[in-house]
Amino acid sequence: MTDAKMLGDLLRERGVSRRSFLKYASYMSSLMALPPSAAFAMAEGLAKARRQAVIWLSFQECTGCTESLTRSFNPTLEALIFDFISLDYHHTLQAASGEAAEAARHQSMHDNQGKYLVVVDGSAPTADGGVYSVINGRTNVAMLAETVEHAAAVIAVGTCASYGGLPGADPNPTGAVPISTLVRGKPVVNIPGCPPLPQAMAGTLTHFLAFGKLPELDALGRPRAFFGETIHDRCYRRPFYERGMFAKSFDDEGARQGWCLYELGCKGPVTYNACATQKWNGGVSFPIQSGHGCIGCSEPHFWDRGGLYKPLSAGTTDVRKVIGIAAAAGVALGAGSAALARQRRAKTGPGAKPAEG
Numbered sequence: 001m002t003d004a005k006m007l008g009d010l011l012r013e014r015g016v017s018r019r020s021f022l023k024y025a026s027y028m029s030s031l032m033a034l035p036p037s038a039a040f041a042m043a044e045g046l047a048k049a050r051r052q053a054v055i056w057l058s059f060q061e062c063t064g065c066t067e068s069l070t071r072s073f074n075p076t077l078e079a080l081i082f083d084f085i086s087l088d089y090h091h092t093l094q095a096a097s098g099e100a101a102e103a104a105r106h107q108s109m110h111d112n113q114g115k116y117l118v119v120v121d122g123s124a125p126t127a128d129g130g131v132y133s134v135i136n137g138r139t140n141v142a143m144l145a146e147t148v149e150h151a152a153a154v155i156a157v158g159t160c161a162s163y164g165g166l167p168g169a170d171p172n173p174t175g176a177v178p179i180s181t182l183v184r185g186k187p188v189v190n191i192p193g194c195p196p197l198p199q200a201m202a203g204t205l206t207h208f209l210a211f212g213k214l215p216e217l218d219a220l221g222r223p224r225a226f227f228g229e230t231i232h233d234r235c236y237r238r239p240f241y242e243r244g245m246f247a248k249s250f251d252d253e254g255a256r257q258g259w260c261l262y263e264l265g266c267k268g269p270v271t272y273n274a275c276a277t278q279k280w281n282g283g284v285s286f287p288i289q290s291g292h293g294c295i296g297c298s299e300p301h302f303w304d305r306g307g308l309y310k311p312l313s314a315g316t317t318d319v320r321k322v323i324g325i326a327a328a329a330g331v332a333l334g335a336g337s338a339a340l341a342r343q344r345r346a347k348t349g350p351g352a353k354p355a356e357g
Contacts, residue, residue, distance in 0.1 A: 008047030045210030053116035056090040060167040061122030065158035068195035127175025162190035169303035190221040194297035200226040232268035234276040265309035266293030
């Protein structure tokens, strides 16, 4: 059972002042693109919240999502917010194993019925009865169905959980599918990225704790605050793009001067994420700043597009035409993926017979 104490009381016990708490709420409200007036409401909501029970399932994944989320925070108030989440089950982080681990999952589901969150990283295999990923003798599909039945919401973390990712790339031998195609009757949030930004996860959980609901989502189920603009929109190299100044190789003079990496295959114009503003490793850098173009890892089917180093529209020299083409392609891909997800949800759900292939 989660702690009955309110989050505000727990923070005071740890010596966190109201001033610091309000400062955090203001920062998070800004991060979530909420109006300034929401900061106080968020602070009040967090103060009255209780520890949030979370059950984390790991399916076909590489543990990179967990590594990103656990290694990217310093011991700040933001880290304390995670301390007040009751992480009742996590394949990588839990000390228990075997029967004890499964007992903890079932206990949390029982004690927090209708209130717990399910976080999933990794896609779920459906081919051949789902035998390609089995935990405690149960397929991922079966474990997911049981776990989400009485959950408040589901958060798919990382590109594999959100879209199928690398396991779902052609020819997809395991029949890997996104988590959203297997969940019906529950809200699903996608936080894609390979790995995803820790801030997107923190913001989503904080919003749920403070307001008792999930943040505004886009057509692909992503938090709009973090996935509402392309990386290109906020990229510091964009002025060079507008002037047609492109690096021709990763070690030429243009690259050294910070010119645009579009001609080296950067997918920033069609990739919706906050990498350019939130950055990584405590805000130190992000791939483009480190000299490598965006590979579009937070968009559907990025593995199958091919040509990570191929320009988006080869042969087009008008940069404004290029950005128009790129933006249109991104919108079309998003709409198509959203429609496909709706069709799959209509046909598939927890407890349904897994699809073949």
